[in-house]
Every structure is written in structure tokens, then in C-alpha cells.
Amino acid sequence: MYVTIIGCSGVGYHLAKALLAAGHEVLVIEKSHSRCQLLYDELGSVVLCGDGTDQRVLKSAGVGRADILAAVTGVDETNLVACQMAKETFQVPRTMAVITDTKNESVFHFLGVDVVVNTTHLAVTGLEGGVPGRPMIHLLDLKVPDTELVSVSIPEDAAVVGKRLGEIQLPPHSFVSLVVKRNQAELAASNLVLEGLDEVVAVTVADEEQSLYDALTGV
Amino acid sequence: MIFGCGTLTDLLVPYLRQAGHLVTVLADDADALERLRREYQVQGVWITEPLMQDYLQEGEIETAEVFLAISDRDHQNALVAQIAKHIFNVGTVICRLENPQLQQLYTGLGLKVIGTSTSGLYAETRQLIEG
Numbered sequence: 001m002y003v004t005i006i007g008c009s010g011v012g013y014h015l016a017k018a019l020l021a022a023g024h025e026v027l028v029i030e031k032s033h034s035r036c037q038l039l040y041d042e043l044g045s046v047v048l049c050g051d052g053t054d055q056r057v058l059k060s061a062g063v064g065r066a067d068i069l070a071a072v073t074g075v076d077e078t079n080l081v082a083c084q085m086a087k088e089t090f091q092v093p094r095t096m097a098v099i100t101d102t103k104n105e106s107v108f109h110f111l112g113v114d115v116v117v118n119t120t121h122l123a124v125t126g127l128e129g130g131v132p133g134r135p136m137i138h139l140l141d142l143k144v145p146d147t148e149l150v151s152v153s154i155p156e157d158a159a160v161v162g163k164r165l166g167e168i169q170l171p172p173h174s175f176v177s178l179v180v181k182r183n184q185a186e187l188a189a190s191n192l193v194l195e196g197l198d199e200v201v202a203v204t205v206a207d208e209e210q211s212l213y214d215a216l217t218g219v
Numbered sequence: 220m221i222f223g224c225g226t227l228t229d230l231l232v233p234y235l236r237q238a239g240h241l242v243t244v245l246a247d248d249a250d251a252l253e254r255l256r257r258e259y260q261v262q263g264v265w266i267t268e269p270l271m272q273d274y275l276q277e278g279e280i281e282t283a284e285v286f287l288a289i290s291d292r293d294h295q296n297a298l299v300a301q302i303a304k305h306i307f308n309v310g311t312v313i314c315r316l317e318n319p320q321l322q323q324l325y326t327g328l329g330l331k332v333i334g335t336s337t338s339g340l341y342a343e344t345r346q347l348i349e350g
Contacts, residue, residue, distance in 0.1 A: 076298065077294040077297065077298035080294075080297070081293075084297075084324065088327060089324060101272075104271070107272075107301070107302055107305070
């Protein structure tokens with residue numbers, strides 16, 4: 001595969017190294033001259049100095065024959081412009097972008113960016129999981145807008161302890177899909193009884209997160 | 220609704236207000252926003268974080284009939300104009316782009332684009348040089 005990478009700070013640098021190690025052809029386009037010099041010293045002639053949203057630069061990088069363009073600068077809108085230019089002007093079949101503004105994810109998908117990686121979300125999820133007690137963990141954003149998979153740990157003194165799932169009032173668009181008990185995971189049948197310290201895996205929407213959490217953990 | 224508060228916004232706001240239109244301006248320049256608020260009673264939304272859709276909703280974009288992305292930053296204008304057009308379905312969206320490559324790209328992608336015509340400037344400059 002020939003992969004063009006726009007932007008070579010943290011993410012771009014490590015992506016370039018990983019792809020080179022896997023035997024792919026890589027070209028990195030980076031705006032800063034001093035950064036380019038450093039990269040050239042370490043990675044060799046896979047670095048092109050220039051603006052990754054400038055057609056002339058993309059052309060000289062041979063983006064027309066790229067299989068993938070990955071826009072990984074720290075600026076969301078620049079990544080979008082690079083991806084749209086690659087797709088429209090150079091017919092790159094697959095474009096990828098990182099974003100920091102969480103709400104841009106659906107916009108980028110809608111505008112034809114094939115892979116969108118939300119770095120803010122990744123960092124928050126990782127850090128959230130490291131906090132003891134772990135009240136509610138975001139596991140996954142589903143394909144449906146604003147819909148996500150979360151995990152809630154049931155406190156031992158919660159009102160739902162000892163109740164069957166079918167008896168618990170949840171918000172209209174939220175439902176339990178799996179209950180992880182001490183020894184095994186169980187499908188969320190309506191007669192399954194919740195116990196303290198169970199991990200409940202549920203589907204919810206952004207607006208209902210808080211009320212779902214309250215319903216499952218309230219005392 | 221206007222994104223950006225440079226010279227073009229300064230020219231447009233008095234005209235729009237005089238014609239009786241309601242105007243909301245989104246910008247990161249707090250002083251300029253405050254001045255527009257004071258002098259022309261526009262609604263101002265001060266942008267401090269990269270959370271564009273939140274600011275658009277704060278300015279009640281769903282009620283906007285016209286959206287002008289006319290800051291002096293091409294990339295931001297391109298993003299915010301596409302959000303206004305495709306996510307919030309604003310009827311008329313106009314996007315200012317100064318880079319001729321981007322003017323061409325986004326015209327092709329269906330945006331109404333305004334911006335300085337470089338070919339016009341080129342012809343004019345040559346004419347002046349050659350007398």
C-alpha cells in the first residue's frame with residue numbers, strides 16, 4: 001500500500017514508523033521545516049516539506065496513486081480539507097482523519113471521510129477506566145448517531161440490587177444487553193436478578209446517559 | 220448567522236440591521252463582538268474552544284435562514300459552512316475562501332463560494348504595471 005500522511009507530530013510520526021515497519025510505502029507531508037529536518041534524519045527520504053492542503057504539494061507527493069491518505073494534524077478543519085481534496089481532486093480511494101472535537105465525528109463521516117478517529121474520546125475513555133470505582137465507562141460509539149455502549153458497575157447498596165431486569169424502569173432509548181457477574185457473563189433476560197458489583201453493559205443515547213446511570217446506581 | 224468578525228462582517232452588519240434582519244455573530248474576538256453587540260444589537264457568541272457545533276447551537280442555528288462563513292481562515296470556513304449546510308440544513312450557506320484551489324474544490328462540492336478572484340487581481344496588476 002502507498003499511504004500519504006499529512007502532519008507529523010506525535011500521531012503521524014508513530015503511524016509512519018509502524019507502516020514502514022509493516023512494509024508499506026509511506027510519504028509524510030509536514031509543514032514545519034525544522035520538524036522535517038528531524039524526521040529526515042531519522043526516517044530518511046519519506047518526508048516532504050509542505051502544506052498538505054496545497055494541491056501542488058499533494059501532486060508532487062504523487063497522491064494520485066496513493067491507496068490511503070491519513071490526515072493527522074492537530075487541527076480538525078485542516079484534516080477535513082486534506083481528506084476532501086484527496087478524494088475529490090486526486091480520487092484517493094480511502095481517507096482517514098483524526099479529530100479532537102468529538103462532534104465532528106459524524107460530520108466527517110457524512111462528508112465522506114472513511115475512517116475518523118476521535119483522539120479526545122480515546123484519551124477520556126482510557127483515563128476514565130483508570131479511575132477507581134469506575135462509575136460509567138464508555139465502551140464504544142455505535143454507528144447510529146449519538147448512540148453508545150456503556151458499562152455501569154452496580155453499587156452494593158443500589159435500589160436495583162435484588163430486582164429482576166424486567167422490573168427496572170430505564171429511559172426509553174436505553175436497554176441492558178449483557179450483565180457481567182462474578183463468574184460469568186449473562187444475556188440480559190428480563191427475569192435475570194441484579195446483584196451488587198455486577199457490571200451492566202447497556203446501549204444508551206447521549207441525552208439519557210445520566211438518567212440511565214441514576215436508574216442503575218441510585219439508592 | 221455570521222461566522223467571523225473581520226472587515227466584511229463590519230460592513231455587512233449595519234446594512235443587515237438597518238434592513239431589519241436579526242443577526243447573530245460567532246467569533247473568537249471578544250472585543251469586536253462586544254462592539255457589534257453595543258452598536259448594532261446583534262447576538263454574539265464568543266468562541267473559545269474548538270467545539271464548533273456547540274457554539275452553533277448556542278447561537279440557535281436551527282432558526283437561521285442564512286449562514287455566512289466569512290472569517291479570514293479558509294479551513295474553518297469550509298468546515299463550519301458544511302456543518303451549517305449538511306447537519307443543520309440552513310437554507311442559504313455562503314462560504315468565503317481566499318485560496319483559489321479551495322474555491323474550486325468547494326464550488327465543486329456544492330458550496331456557494333465567495334472570495335477574491337486571483338485571476339482578476341493578476342489581470343489588474345499586469346494592466347497597472349504595463350500602464
